[in-house]
Amino acid sequence: MTPYAQLPTNKPEEFLRTVGLSQEDFLHLHGKLAAYLDEQKALKPLTRRGRKDSKLALEDRLLLTLYYLRHYPTLINLAAIFGISESYCHKVYARTARLLAKVEKLPNRKALLEDPTATVAIDVSEQPIERPVKNQKAYYSGKKNATRSKPSS
Numbered sequence: 001m002t003p004y005a006q007l008p009t010n011k012p013e014e015f016l017r018t019v020g021l022s023q024e025d026f027l028h029l030h031g032k033l034a035a036y037l038d039e040q041k042a043l044k045p046l047t048r049r050g051r052k053d054s055k056l057a058l059e060d061r062l063l064l065t066l067y068y069l070r071h072y073p074t075l076i077n078l079a080a081i082f083g084i085s086e087s088y089c090h091k092v093y094a095r096t097a098r099l100l101a102k103v104e105k106l107p108n109r110k111a112l113l114e115d116p117t118a119t120v121a122i123d124v125s126e127q128p129i130e131r132p133v134k135n136q137k138a139y140y141s142g143k144k145n146a147t148r149s150k151p152s153s
Contacts, residue, residue, distance in 0.1 A: 003082055004059040019063065020070035029100075030059055036103045055084060056092060064089065065096040 008014045015023050037058070054061065064082055067073075073081075079089035 004057070004063050007063075018070075019066050021066060026062070026066070029103075030062055032103050033062060033096075033099060034058055036099065054092070055088070056082065061092050061096045062100075065093050065100065068093055069097075 007018060009023060012023060015026075019026055021029070056064070060082065064078065067081075068075075068078055075089050075093075076086045078093075079086045082089065084092070
């Protein structure tokens with residue numbers, strides 16, 4: 001059984017919490033992705049020659065990508081959930097993320113830099129460390145390079 005088939009489809013709030021999208025949005029995105037892949041196969045029929053099909057179905061590849069973007073688990077944990085290797089998990093994520101950017105017509109880096117007021121990206125992974133502003137003396141002695149010692153000669 002695939003991980004997509006195991007998702008609770010009768011409880012929309014659990015699906016939303018797990019995937020990050022409603023089930024209707026997920027199916028809409030799946031349809032757009034499938035149409036794009038079929039269009040690419042029709043345009044270039046010989047590009048897949050010699051390659052095997054993916055071990056995961058398209059809905060599982062999309063679920064893997066959205067799950068990673070929603071929860072940021074390690075790839076080894078994500079691979080264990082989907083029953084694949086860690087390297088294949090990374091390959092599936094990278095390919096599907098690139099396809100999603102093409103399907104959804106996301107702007108590239110240059111387009112974002114040209115008009116900085118149109119798009120604001122917030123990186124929450126790096127945040128300043130909170131420290132006391134008043135009564136700082138109790139926490140900071142004023143010494144610089146406290147962990148370094150002079151080399152003995």
